[in-house]
Amino acid sequence: MRVFKFGGASVKDADGIKNVYDVLQKVGYEDVILVVSAMGKTTNALEVVIKNYFEKSTELNSSVQEIKKYHNQILLDLFEDEKHEVFAAVNAQFDELEYFLAHNKSPNYNFVYDQVVSFGELISTNILSHYMNFRGIQTQWLDVRNFIKTNANYRDAEVDWETTQQNISKNVPRKQLNITQGFLGADDNNFTTTLGREGSDYTAGIFAYCLNAESVTIWKDVPGVMNADPRYFENASLLNQISYREAIELAFYGATVIHPKTLQPLQKKEIPLYVKSFVNPLLKGTCVSKGVDLEPQYPCFIVKREQLLISLSSIDFSFIMEENISEIFGLFHEFKIKVNLIQNSAISFSVCVEDKFGNFPELNAILSKKFKVEYSENVTLYTIRHFTEEAAQTVETNKEVLLKQVSRETMQIVTKELS
Secondary structure, eight states: OEEEEEEGGSSHHHHHHHHHHHHHHOOOOTTTTEEEOOTTTTHHHHHHHHHHHTTTTTTTHHHHHHHHHHHHHHHHHOOSSSSSHHHHHHHHHHHHHHHHHHHHHOOOHHHHHHHHHHHHHHHHHHHHHHHHHHTTTOEEEEEEETOOBBSOTTOOBBOOHHHHHHHHHHSSSSEEEEESSSSSSEEETTTEOOTTTTTHHHHHHHHHHHTTTEEEEESSSSSOOSSTTTOOOOOOBBBBBEEEHHHHHHHTTOSSSSHHHHHHHHHHTOOOOOEEESSSSTTTTEEESSOEEEESSSOOEEEEEEEEEEEEEETTTTOOOOOHHHHHHHHHTTTTTTEEEEEEOOOEEEEEETTTSOOHHHHHHHTTTTTTEEEEEEEEEOOOOOOHHHHHHHHHTTTTEEEEOOOOSSEEEEEEOOO
């Protein structure tokens, strides 16, 4: 079987749904399982519903109605007859969502989050399945929660691989088009769980592993994986081939290639993953598989903006040793500050970090009691895999270089724009 994953951008409106049909006509759909995300920004809209629910806001009902209206417009654009069964099917799902919001007794935010956001994927796949049937492609709609079983760690659930393997290998129909939801699973009590960051890609990887699939294809609005973000680099080029190892390295440094947890099950069975364009589905795209690290061998640029460069030095000129570093990292963990680069000397220690939750002022007050603390806000961290001097020059031009670190295959440069 082949596993196809379509994200929110590919099914954000009626034209997107129609385009999925066109893609399947061009690349084939027998022995295929489609893993589909929520439509457009539906997950964000459902997060607003959750916020309103916990704040007991008067806006709760209207925030649900906005989502209902958005999906209803897509239905009206796809189906001429409002008596088509899909309208009742989608209405029933919204009734279920509203029933949960009215009757839930759990105060657990993460539990409520998973029960509510899951409706995005359930509704999108319902609409897509009905549309494919309407256009003459017979589909089997699968509730992924009957297949992927997890623990009860809501919002970042861990897969029970043994049970999941049995469910998928025994119960996924062959020789037809199957449609299921990305991102979701269910715990032992059949409550909905979600799989965390990049969960829909991970779902595709899980199904591929359990089905010994021929391949996984992630359909995007770009021709494949580029060696740089075209928003920041004028001459970004398509990468034809990336090894599993290289893709994991790039993801570690912050590239939005493929999340390592998606690649790990595929790597175990050497199942290739393709990143292709849903605009031009017959283009080759990028293949992530066993083989050469990169083809062609271009430097790869990863950019992280709005970083914080912190330099700590000992007040009494004593060495910064393991116990100091251990304490510092314990504090970073406690304050949810993500470390992206480390450099240390005998009496100083520099880190480039991401303060996503705005906790640095509080942390700084604690660090300042033991260390001299200097920091630069709003710096940019560039990581260059397979760097060349020319590539480094591209990054450094017209910028102040605050820190530079070079290893065998990777160069990292912290810069600030020259004023």
